[in-house]
Every structure is written in C-alpha cells, then in structure tokens.
Amino acid sequence: MSQQNLLVELFVEELPPKALKKLGDAFSSTLFETLKLQDLSAENSVVTSFATPRRLAAHITAIAAQAKDKQISQKLMPVSVGLDANGNATPALIKRLNGMGLDETAVSQLTKQMDGKNEALFLEVTQKGAVLNDGLQKAIEEAIQKLPIPKVMTYQLADGWSSVNFVRPAHGLIALHGSNIVATSVLGLTASNQTQGHRFEAKSANVVIKNADSYAEQLKTEGAVIASFAERRAEIVRQLTAAAAKEGLKPIDDDALLDEVTALVERPNVLLGQFEEVYLEVPQECLILTMKANQKYFPLLDSNNKLTNKFLIVSNICPADPSAVIGGNERVVRPRLADAKFFFDQDRKKTLESRISSLEKVVYHNKLGSQGQRTERVRAIAKAIGQQLGGDDLAAKASLAAQLAKTDLITDMVGEFPELQGIMGRYYAQHEDLDDEVAYAIEDHYKPRFAGDELPRNQVGICVALADKLETLVGMFSIGEKPTGDKDPFALRRHALGLIRLLIEKDLTLDLDNLIIKSIMQFEKSLDWKAGFNTKTSLDKLLLEMMHIKAKSYLEIKYQSELATLASDLITFVFDRLSNYLKDQGCNSVEIESIFALYPMHLSSIQIRISAVANFAKLPEAPALAAANKRVGNILKKVEGEVNAEVNADLLQEPAEKALNDALIKVKPIADSAFERGDYTVSLQSLAALKVPVDDFFDNVMVNAEDAALKANRLGLLATLHQTMNRVADLSKLAG
Template identity: 55%
Template sequence: MSHAAKSLLVELLVEELPPKSLKQLGESFGALMFEGLQKLHNLDGNAQLTTFASPRRLAAHITDVPERAVQKPRKVKLLPVSVGIGADGEYTQAFRKKLQQTCDYPDEISPSVLGERISREFDGKAEFLFHTDVSAGFPLAVNLQQVLHALITKLPVAKMMTYQLADGWNSASFVRPVHGLVALHGAEILPMVEVLGLTAGNKTRGHRFEASVNPIVLRDADSYAQQLATEGAVIASFGARRAEIMKQLAVATAGEGLKFAEDEALLEEVTALVERPNVLVGEFDAAFLEIPQECLILTMKANQKHFPLLDVNGKLTNKFLIVSNIRPSDASQIVGGNERVLRSRLADAKFFFDQDRKKTLYSRVAGLDKVVYHNRLGTQAERVERIWAITQAIGLQLGSNELAAHAGEAAMLSKADLLTGMVGEFPELQGIMGRCYAQHDGLADDIAYAIEDHYKPRYAGDELPRNIAGVCVALADKMETLVGMFGIGQIPTGDKDPYALRRHALGVTRMLIEKRLEISLEDMIGISRGAFNNKINFGNTESHQLLDFIYERTSSHLREQGYSVQQIEAVIAKRPQFLNEIPQRLAAIRAFSALPEAGSLASANKRVGNILKKVGSKIGGPVNVALLQEPAEQALHAVLTMVMPKAEAAFKLGEFSSALQELAALKMPVDAFFDNVMVNTEDAALRANRLALLAQLQQAMNRVADISKLAI
C-alpha cells in the first residue's frame, strides 16, 4: 500500500440544517477535523482545508493527507528525581508503577530500555525524570474515526435532535438526522469509518429536484465540488454560493435601475437556504408604500427572506428580489406565489398601521400601568416615570430647561408604541413606530427622533442618537435598566446576560465619550438611584459594582479602538468620572510613552507605589522641609515643588499632555533619590517625612493616569 499523501473528503448528508447557524457549522466541522488530524500527526505540513456547507450537507476537503500518521517522539514527565530514584541509586517502586500506568509498560521493565528512554531534566523548579518514546503512527481510517466521533460532540449546536436509525432499534443525536456518510482518501473509500450508525461510502445526493443523477458516485476526493455542480446542480461551497447570489442580485438590480437593501445577516441566511440560487424580480401594489418603509422592509426581510429594492435616494420602491432554489424555464409561478404571500403580509401591516393611527401616543401612555416590566421593578408605567425623571435631570446638566422639557416629553412617550398593533406584530419596530406615530400626531421632529433613538446604540457599532434630546433619553433608559437590575442583584455572570446589561453599559460609555458629554458617572448613578425612591436596595456596594462594570465595558471598547492594554489600564486605574476625558488622557499617555524619560519614571512610580502600599494609611501630613537631610531628597522636593503647580494648572485646563510632559523634569532627581536615600530609616520622623515626600511624588505623577501601569 502506498504511503503517498492524497486528498481527504468527508461529507455528512443531512436533512435541512438550521440556516442561521449553517455557516458556523460548516466552518467548525472543517476546522475541528483539521485540528483533530493535526494533533494525531495525520496531516502533511502543506495540508490545506476547504469547507463546504449547504442546506443538506456539511463537508471538508483536506489536501496532502498521508495514509498513516507520522511517528513522533513523545516525552512524558514522570516523577521528581528525589522520588523516582532511591538512596541506592536504583529506580524506586513508585517510579516503576508510574511508568507502567503512564507509558503502558509491562511489569518487568528492561534496564537497557530504561537507560535509552529515561532522562533527567531540570524543569525550572526541580530535577525530574522524563520518558521519551516514539508513538506509533495509526492508519488514517483509525484516526479519522476518532476525530469524527469527537467533533460531533464539539460542533456549536444549541440543541441536538435524537432520531431513530434505519435499523429501527437504535438512535443517534445530531443537529438534524444524517442519512449519508462519505469518506474518501483520493479515490479510495475508507469503509472502517463509521459514525451516527452510518458506514462511509462514495455516494452522495444532489439537488432534490434538479440533479441530473441521483445518487452521485464520487470519483475521488478532488472531484467533489465539480461533480456536485455538474451532476447534482448544487454549489456546495457556502462562500461560492454567497458570491453567486451577490452577483445575481447585482445583475437583477442593475436591470431595474435600482439598488437592493444590503443586509449581511439576510444574505447569510438566504445562502443557507438554497443550493442552486436563482434571483428573480417581484412586485407589490404601490398603494402599500404609504406604510412606513421600515415596516415593509422588515416584513420582506424577516418573514419572506426577500431583498427590498430602493431608488437612488434610498427610498423603498414596490419591487423586490426573490432568491429561489430552482431554475425553471418559466419562473412566473415562483414569482406569482411569492407576490401573493407577500401581499398578505403587507395587508396585515397596513391594517395595523391604519388602526394604530386612530389613537395618539399620549392616549396610550396610561395603558402602560397594565404592562409588567419586572415583578420586582413594577410596570412599564412606573419605569417610564423613572426614565422621565432621570431624563429631565440629565437634560438640565447637559443643557437647559428647554432641553429638559423636550427630552422629558420624549421620555414620557418612549414606551407608548409597545401598546400598538404594529409593534405587537413586529417587536423589532419598537421606537421606529413611536417616531412614525409621533410625527403623525404632529409632534416636533426632535421629540419624534428622540423616541426612536432612545434604544440606540442597539448593538456594537450601531449609530448613536441623532440629537441631544435623544441622547438624554437613551442615557436615562440605559441607566434606569443598569441601576434597577444591579439593585435587585441581577448582575451578569459568565456568558449569561439576559437583560443585555453589557450592551447598555457600552451604550452609556460610547455616548459619553463620542458625544463628549460633561456629566459624571457618579452623578448619573445618583440621579438614577433617586428615581427609584427606595424601591430597590442600591447602596455603596451596588454603586461600586456598577462602576466596575461600566469601566470593564469601557476598557473592552477602547481595546477594540486599537489602544494598548497598558495605556488603557493606566487611564482606567484612575477611575475617571468624566468618560469624555478618556480620549485626551489616552492621547497624553501615548505622547508621554514616547518620551525618553517615560520608562524610568514609570518604573520609579511602580516602586513608589509598592513602598507606600506596605505602610498603608500610616502616611499623612505635608513634607517638613527641615527634616530633608540628604541632598538628593532636598533636590527632589525642590523640583517637585516647581513641577506640581505647573502640572496641576495644565490638568485643570484639560491639557493632559502638558501635565504629563512636566513630569520629565523629575527623572534625574527621582533616580538620584532612590540611589542615595534610604526611605525605611530607623529614625521614625525621617522615615515618615520621606514617605510623605513619596506620597506627594506619586500624587503628582498619577494625576492624569497611573503611569506605573506603563512599567515593563
């Protein structure tokens, strides 16, 4: 049998897979197989992975796979020499037992074998005994069997299906029932490979309706994609299928002189729903265009998986694109069927829209007292009252009585659209419908847009509210949620965050930083806590927890913006109450880091911090100049006295870079101090005075950021 490397193909033929997770399933299927074979030394160094995923198949193609795993040296750490070798210089019974258990040795171990394979090595702490051997290279079929069984349990599947196998007795579990298994190494079938009650073969199936041959007999691993395309009418590659859909969408759109509403999530989902895409143009009654286009677009995308067509100004037209899974010579029936179904959905939307407009938003506010928000936090009406109070207070801090009044009006109406038929049918439209109905009621645009925008940012990277009134309501909405949930102990743990508190905290961070808002975190927490009127238990502990939570989200956000971890930690360590200052502080730290004195000052600052930490709260009082005996401490005090006022003045003006630049003058006297002055002298008065000097130094150096975090 030849040991030459050949391509490997493995395919699971399944019932229709969940479209929203198909791409991830396909990528994970291939990646887990590749990693598994790699760990078993069953891949050539040039091996390349290609994944395939269609509604009815998961497959992976790997090049340069040898028939047998490469033999590799294996080193196993056993016991410390002190335990493994006795006083007589012989291996102990404990060592022999460990060797039998760990390396599968027989009871009688040959001394010559031990001499060849046992070595003594220092691991950094102690001298250990190691065993080195060459692991046997198993055949590909054996390794693949092991890898497949493992990866089936590791795939990112939210919930497995248990189904009955063809024998009628046994069952298996997978994301969907599996009906076929292909395992080809070159042209050779690997019949030893069995998984989910199936034995590997070389046959698969193509398109349910348009395959020219079924089943398809695969010639070899490399012909998989080509045979599926020509004989099975299937584009097996997720990426190739997506590209084909994009190409057809562009051609169809150009033919209409329009543009389609781009939506990455919809494109991914449609790619996962078809095996042979065919883009067609549909049309609906133009009378439906009186409905807000957000409603129509959501209906087309979410319910029908259609791509709405827009004119050059971004306004919705009455045409849309269908991605069909079949290519008949006459597509009129497909188009007509899609148009009929969409017409029914749009008629429902029109009915809700017409009915909703018969009542004003103001008239709906009273009904919120019958809608439970949270069993421990009351109704939506109570929540709106809190949001209104917080909004007004924030508005007064950020602007004027007029801003507070406008923002307060938007806050009072912010949840009214939850009681409309349209939002009841399409919850994703909350806020959007509030804006539409507010404009219909004749309210000012800034109030209407604030109602829509108070949910923003809805996700990472989403836009922020368009006007300052919207910012006030958005901050109030998020702070009310954060304070309320922390007040009843609903703090996110691990990956669980049912109330999206991380998203709310990130939204607060982004608005304060990007809108450069002059309002402190402590003020917003205090305002929000007051709005609950002792309904929750929110004291200093909860306040500290919430501040920590917001700073964590701020750090994560800044890392995504490209700032270094050290620089972020230096700024966040100071827990700046005004987050709008953070970009300037980071810019100052970045400029300071470029100074030749920066490294030395950061290290000195860290040393100062360690010294002061040991004495804790014992430091106090000003520096007594009369007790400064050493020339080095006198020089440090003199330079510090000169630098501190300049740095403090720059800090108060918000000129953080200038404040840090002033510190460069401290390098030489600080170095000289540590070289020539003993801080922990036996004289208590001198020691206390030198600690006071260091405390003053630390305060001056860490005004903008904790520069000790920059120490390497």
C-alpha cells in the same frame, strides 16, 4: 505510504439554515484536525468545506492510507526500582514488562536516561501508524460529536428498533480515498460512493461520485447542486446585483439574510417580483422587515435608499417559465404587507400620549415595577441630564421624549415586529406633528444597540439614551442581577458600553458618579426596594458618602451604606467595561491603569489624559519622576493620620528641601492652570523641571527627622509634590 485526496459527505434532510455555515465549517475542520493528529495528513494538506441544505462534506488533500510507523520512548520506572545491585531485573520490572506482553528478554532492549535528577528505564517502542479505515472512522465520529448543533433530534433507523441522535435524519455517507471507498459507518449508515443531487433538477436520482476530486463538479453537472457554500453565496450576490441593475435599483445589504438564503437553496435562481405601490405608504422599515424575516426576499432600493415596490426572490428551481414561481411569491407577500398596513393604520388612530397609562399594566420586572414606573424614572433622569446639558428647553424635550419612548411597545406593529420598537414610535410621533427632536429621540434612545452602532442624532436623544441605560444598570444591580462569567441576560455590559460611548464620543460634560447617584435616588423615590436597601438614606448623605469615597479610592473605602456600595459597584463595573473599550482603541494598559487609579468621573477627559501620559512617558525625566512619585506615595501611606499638603517656609532647613519648595512654587501654578483648562499634556510636561530638585531632596534630606515639627513640614512638602504630580494620572504606575 501512498497519498490520495479524501472526500467525506454526510447526506441528510434539510439542515437548520441559520446554522448551516457554522455546521459545515465545524464538520470539515474537526475531520481534518482528527486525521492530522493521527499523522494521516501531510504538512501541505488542505481542507475544503462544502455545505448545502442537505449535505455536509469535506475534501482533504494528501491523505495517507496508513500513517508512518514511529519510534516512541516509553518510561517504565526509576533504575533504582527496576534493577537490583547486580543490574538484574527486579520483580517489579518483570511484572511491568509482562503487563505489556513482553518477557524478561526485553530487559536488554531497555535504555537508561536521565529523568529530572534521577535515572530511569525507558523502552524504545515502534508504534504502528494508524490505518485510514480506523482513523477516518474516529474522525467522522469526532466530527459528528463536536458539531455545534442548535437542537438535536432523535429518529429511528431502518431496522425499526435502533435510534440515533443527530441534527436531522441522515440518509447517506460517502467516504472516498481517491476512487476507493473507505470502510466506515456512522448513524446507521455504511460508506459508499453515491449521493443525491437536487430534488427536482438533478439528471438522475443518484449521483455516483467517481473519485474524491470529481465531487464538486459532478454535483454541479449531474446533480444541479453548487456544493460550496462560499461559491453558492457568491453566485447569489452576482445574480442579485445583475437583476437589480436591470431595474436601475440596488438590493438591501444584509449579510445575515444572504447567509440564510444561501443555506436554503442548492441551485440559486434570482427572480424579480413586485407588489402594489399602495403599500409603500407604510414605513419602509416595516415592509423590509416583513419581506426579510417572513419571506427571505431582498427588497430593492432606489438611489436615495428609498424602498421601491420591487423585490428579488432567490428560488431553488430554474423553470423555463418562471411566471408561476414569481406569481406565487407575489401572492404570498401581499397578505403580509396588508397586515403591516392594517397595523400601521390602526396604530395611528391613538396618540402615543393616550397609551402612557397602559404602560402601568405591563410588568417590567417583578422587583422593579411596571413599565410605567420605569418610564417615570427614565423621565426624571433624562430631565435632570437635559437641564445640565442645555437648560429648561432641553430638559422639557428630554422629559417628553422619555415619557413617550416606551409607548410604542403596546402598539400592534411592535407587537408583531418587536425589532421595530423605537422606530415605530418615531413614525407615530411625526404623524402627530411632535417636535422632530423628540420624535428622533424616541427612536434613538435605544442606541447604541450593539458594538459599532451609531449614536443618537440630537441632544434630546442623548439625554434619553443615557437615562435609559442608567436606569437599567442601577435597577438590575440593585436587585442582584449582575453579569457573571459569560452570562449577561439583561445585556448590562452592552448598556455600560453604550453609556461609555455616549459620554466619550459626544464629549459630554457629565460626571459618571453624579449620574449614577441621581439615578439611584429616582429608584428610592419610586419603589420600596426588596433588596434590603436602607431607603432612608438621603440624597445629601449619599453625596457626602460618595465624595468621601471619591476622595479616598472606590476600591479601598469601607462603605457606610448599601446605596453607597451600589453606586461604587456600578462605577467599578463601568470602569471595567471602559478598560476594554480603551484597549480596543489601542491604548496602553499601563497608561490606562495610571489614569484609572484616580477614577476620573469625567469620562470624556480620559482619552486626552492617556495621550498626555503617553507623551510624558517619552520625556527623559519621566522614569526618575515616576520612581520618585512611587517612593513619595509609599512614604505617605505609612504615616498615621492625614498629611496636609502645606509647607511652612520658616521650617525649611536643608538647601535641597528649600530648592524643592522653590521649584514647586514655580511649577505647581503652571501645572494646575494647564490642568484646569484641560491641557493635560502641558500640565504633565511642566513637571520635568522637578526632576533635579526631587533627586537632590531624596539624596540629601532625611524625611523622618527626630524633630516632630520638622518631620511634619517635610511630609507636607512631599504631600504637596504628590498632589502636584498626580492630578492627571498616578505617575507611580509608570515606574518599573
């Protein structure tokens, strides 16, 4: 069958810019995949996507006018059902053939093939290859149906009666196979070879596309349109860089803005604008945000990344005299900047401290109280963390920063630009000459906001950031707002990951369970919970319960109170996030599991533990020790009651048990000492000396002796061995 290149274009009214790239990629890829499934494409076929504000298009190479016929083998029924004892067709087979438009003569064309354990009748059928007209019709309909449309609109067709649903009204359809129009129709449109170019700069109203391969070039030369999203984006980058370089400046680096602007223009033309320097008194984050968000401009920075009073405009027209375009954009941006300056000036007339009382009027959550109540909880948690990390001075600064951290939420600037929360708080704190550590903590307490975001700059910020995330996690879990599936409306997974990164990457000497318990108790003090919790649980009682849970296993204990259950649920949730975090760092899942079996609450030690386990696993003694450890654990699990890790040397009888005890006396102090100083690698590697005595013990000693005292002593010896081997990780997880 003859092959030619294919072009499909859907010409529409202006598409949503933030979705354009995704729409273009989805349209072309679905077209290609649907044609491929119908065998209309070749193995070397290549698809090229085009997307502009007013069109979605795809160019696909090597598309056949008709797919090749192919032989298919269709199973009809078991031989025992289709043929009688004489080999003649049964009524069931004849009925089946008639239903397929065949008569009894087709029986001779049937073949017998094994189908599992039984023989079945198969009909060899030649399936006609798909015709491009039909195949492309199906592909276009599929591509439209599967578009990731943000919001569908309904509009009326030209006949005045019919209506269709699509992202924007469609006005043209091109379907060219080489230079031939493929007869297809969709959204009330019939395929042709005509499209429209740029609204104002095209050479003629309509562009007649000669063939599939001339599309991009004709649109560029006749229609003044760069059809390729990637090419248009690259052209904008080139012009931005060149225009900025002329001024000795550089444009801000913002991929999202660049994609959005690329989706707004068909023929980019970068122009230079400027505004009065008086507006530079406003924090540059405010000016940059208003220029980006409201006007889609690219602010220009100097070599020190400081904002200048110049910006770049990406225009969709190229007039001989651009002064009117530049002047118009400068007139538009001034009121925006004036608003920002007004907000900034007005906000500084009130101190952050004077705004604290207003937080009581802002509802945080109807089950968790106001922002004022939340602030007090965060403040108490931050103060406790500060006390632990740096004593009275850090505790005082953390308390103050936490108290002021949310006050900028009720400023005019943050009311207009919510993205500036924290940032404006820092500026206003500096305006009041507050301690710089406190000021930066106000900005940084939201960090990390997203994966890969930087962490707080100082210890005060770390304290408040930890407190803010802990308060959010405890609060939302306490009222049942846990993430489910892909739904996480309060971004609790992100908060947990932020908590993990702070504890690990800042190497904090804080235990996760203690942090969660202290946070829970702040809620108990500030709220009458409506989630059915027994708020009479004392801190001491909760700590005792958590110690008991920790001594057993967070996954196996039967909890005594709702608060202990809450704490355990949160710990399990954080460890689930931690597992993903470690896997992203390239850690081995088996090694992670061996560490997590112990639930070490000092998270900053976990990566060191994993490294130590990885080194231990390389030892020749490791497999035998891991297997022995698993065996010991199984023996101890079967014992009723607790087994104390104590050995009475006078009760040791067999040479092998005496040798194991002697080895433990030598090895245990070394392993324990290394563990206490955090040298987990040495702690684990010292266990290699136990391989021979452990093997001998299991070869020559009967643990379950008839003498109760002897049995208890041997169990005590195994408990001591188990305790010595499993301080860094549960080594049994390494056993095959």
